[in-house]
Amino acid sequence: MMIAAIPVMAPALTGIALVFWRRPGTARRLVAGFSTLLQLAFAVWLVGHITRDGPVLMVAGGWSPAFGIALVVDPLSALMLALSAVTTCACVVLGFAEQSVRFEHPLRLPLLLLLVAGTNLAFVTADLFNLFVAFEVVLVGSTALLTLEADDWEVKHAFPYLAMNQFGSALFLVAAALAYGLFGTLNFAALAERANSLAGDPRLTALALLLLVVFGLKAGLFPLHYWLPNSYPTLPSPLGALYAALLTKVGIYALIRVYGTVLPADPVVQTALLWIAGATLIVGVLGALARDYVRGILALLLTQVGFIVMAVGFAGTYAFTAAIYYLIHHVLAMAALFMINGALILLAGTDRLSRCANLWRAAPALGVLFLLQAMSLAGMPPFSGFWGKYMILVRGLERGATTLVVVALLTSLLTMLIAIDIWNRAFWRERADTVLRRDDGRWKRVAAVAGGFTLLSLSVGLQPELPLRLATQAATFVLDRSDYIAFGKREATP
């Protein structure tokens, strides 16, 4: 079925078309905005279609699934595609609101769309080598965007980003080679089938641990996260929101997919996941506590994906449901916070907390949105962060991982402290010598886009039934390995 390829092809083709349409202008923006809007509509339809009629398999070129490049859209992929489409649409519109068309770099939109094509390819692919290719497309696109409008201070920080990720890619290639050597195939369904007979073999554990290094690096997990906190703050806020929402989540998605579906549960890997998750949470939040500029703090709070890793380590359908629900929450919440921060930068002229003040009088609505969204990230009860963390920690207590639960709660408490600190200094504090740039009207437009997106993000917590139902369905299919094997072996319908 062709519909599996559309989420990849649509942004890629739009991006390529925009490369040749060199002059930025209103018509070009309309085309790009309309394209992302159509992709969003398609992604929402796809979620409905997949949850109702079951997953879709497509093998490129009509090969049999064992040899061809297989694309599978199952409930988890559809969910990730929808999240990717909604943040892309919001970030593109936010970019229009933030930057006058005269100052737009002609390559920003094409590269952004090619980057999204890469992330979408990672979400639909059902082949380990193709996943490597998707990672490389994402890496090339994101590095190009990172350096596109960078000055000499910012361009330096693209180097650790590119270097670390390229190192990870080389390791991924070796892991793919190991998988091919062990199983003679790279297709997820075939790998899952043949890995069943090898369960408990140390070579399988070695492969799983090597993949853990690769995905952990891409997801920004503890010992390998240091490329992240200095590179993301150099981005303009619309791109920062997109990166925060999507890029490290590609690694997280790969973790869920590979340890849920492809490889059988392995106690060594699960223990490693739990240790890494705890270390990531506490190191990330302590780093954020020590920083005084909002973008830097938010970039380090991306390490809260540790909650998802923890849930993957706990295993079981309940934990995976919690992981996927928390993934939805985290994508939307981080993008919303970066967007609100975009409005804050425009209004205050800086996001350095030592120099921000007086924002509450100028923009009370922005302050309320920030506070609600930050409370949601910290895990206050009516919001989405709470439900996700609650489910994960309940599973942790059932498993008897008390220390880890305490670390996670401490992290949430410190996140709350950070949120209140930002709120107190940037919004609540009044200082006579701090002047706001009220005459620059752009902040209102940016705040409007950010506000709309924040309301969407908050609704995930206030109306948790629908996201939870989607997460349950996704987790059930991800963990049902025999079903996935049977599905993957089925000959593709043309």
Next chain:
Amino acid sequence: MPLETALLAGLLFGFACYLFLQRSFVRILFGFVLLGQAANIAVLAMSGAPDGKGSPIVGGAGGPMVDPLPQALILTAIVIGLGVNSYLVVLMYRIFLDERTTRVDRTFRPRGPKPERS
């Protein structure tokens, strides 16, 4: 994996890691080139020992062929690696032009957030 191929891949990985840990951009770059070669050799070794097998060409000599799939994978990996490595060269050159040094440890000073113009 044949023993000599395994040793070669391991040796290349070792050299690559040694070069990564140097302070000069040029050496780090060579580290990346070597790393790509090491990974490619690891993939190539997965098609097994080539003893007496023909090359995987349709209409060739006939008889047993080596497994063509790893070679297809390497081809893709080489193309991607070339692209990313050339981007890395340009990025390093840009940093060299800005900072007038190829020493990594001197490049990232001062640490911390971007200094603001007053």
